[in-house]
Amino acid sequence: GENVEQHPSTLSVQEGDSAVIKCTYSDSASNYFPWYKQELGKRPQLIIDIRSNVGEKKDQRIAVTLNKTAKHFSLHITETQPEDSAVYFCAASITTFNKFYFGSGTKLNVKP
Amino acid sequence: DGGITQSPKYLFRKEGQNVTLSCEQNLNHDAMYWYRQDPGQGLRLIYYSQIVNDFQKGDIAEGYSVSREKKESFPLTVTSAQKNPTAFYLCASSVGQGAQPQHFGDGTRLSIL
Numbered sequence: 428g429e430n431v432e433q434h435p436s437t438l439s440v441q442e443g444d445s446a447v448i449k450c451t452y453s454d455s456a457s458n459y460f461p462w463y464k465q466e467l468g469k470r471p472q473l474i475i476d477i478r479s480n481v482g483e484k485k486d487q488r489i490a491v492t493l494n495k496t497a498k499h500f501s502l503h504i505t506e507t508q509p510e511d512s513a514v515y516f517c518a519a520s521i522t523t524f525n526k527f528y529f530g531s532g533t534k535l536n537v538k539p
Numbered sequence: 540d541g542g543i544t545q546s547p548k549y550l551f552r553k554e555g556q557n558v559t560l561s562c563e564q565n566l567n568h569d570a571m572y573w574y575r576q577d578p579g580q581g582l583r584l585i586y587y588s589q590i591v592n593d594f595q596k597g598d599i600a601e602g603y604s605v606s607r608e609k610k611e612s613f614p615l616t617v618t619s620a621q622k623n624p625t626a627f628y629l630c631a632s633s634v635g636q637g638a639q640p641q642h643f644g645d646g647t648r649l650s651i652l
Binding site: 433458459461463468469470471472473476478516520522525526527529530531532 | 570572574579580581582583584587589627629633635636637638639640641642643644645646
């Protein structure tokens with residue numbers, strides 16, 4: 428089955444700096460890649476997603492890039508703010524099977 | 540998302556007891572999922588269902604059981620065979636077709652008494 432690896436496990440940045448979280452996947456059939464933000468004790472919430480026919484997608488301060496050849500995708504957060512502090516999860520899915528495989532998470536700490 | 544309701548928020552299990560976690564959705568989604576989350580770890584798939592009256596085991600199904608008798612409901616039973624049930628349990632749903640994200644409930648935190 429699919430294996431998703433996520434790095435780093437923790438990331439500490441100064442407010443205003445950029446943060447980058449990287450994920451790799453093993454199954455070349457995966458074609459949908461969502462990113463979730465989870466605050467402590469709360470539900471994961473979708474922040475951005477990308478489909479395999481697109482190389483990059485941006486939504487205000489958040490962007491995701493996808494390299495299908497290398498089988499990796501990354502989350503970029505610019506101008507970080509303290510409220511960006513949370514755990515971020517990447518996921519990969521083969522849409523015909525509707526099964527999602529999650530990375531182990533990155534705890535982002537934005538220092539004011 | 541207000542469309543997925545998990546209950547209870549906190550649950551305590553006595554040794555040898557089965558407990559059932561409720562998950563209801565009003566999003567008209569076909570697919571539903573149960574995940575287990577341990578502290579500092581990612582989401583591990585317990586069971587998932589793509590359609591009513593059908594479900595498949597995930598990566599850690601041992602000690603758990605589910606049913607999908609109605610489209611909107613996907614209850615999870617943690618049986619006494621699950622020796623380490625203490626965790627945060629998340630229910631999710633998705634449209635079930637195409638590249639669509641999952642929507643999560645608020646979770647149930649299960650502890651052993």
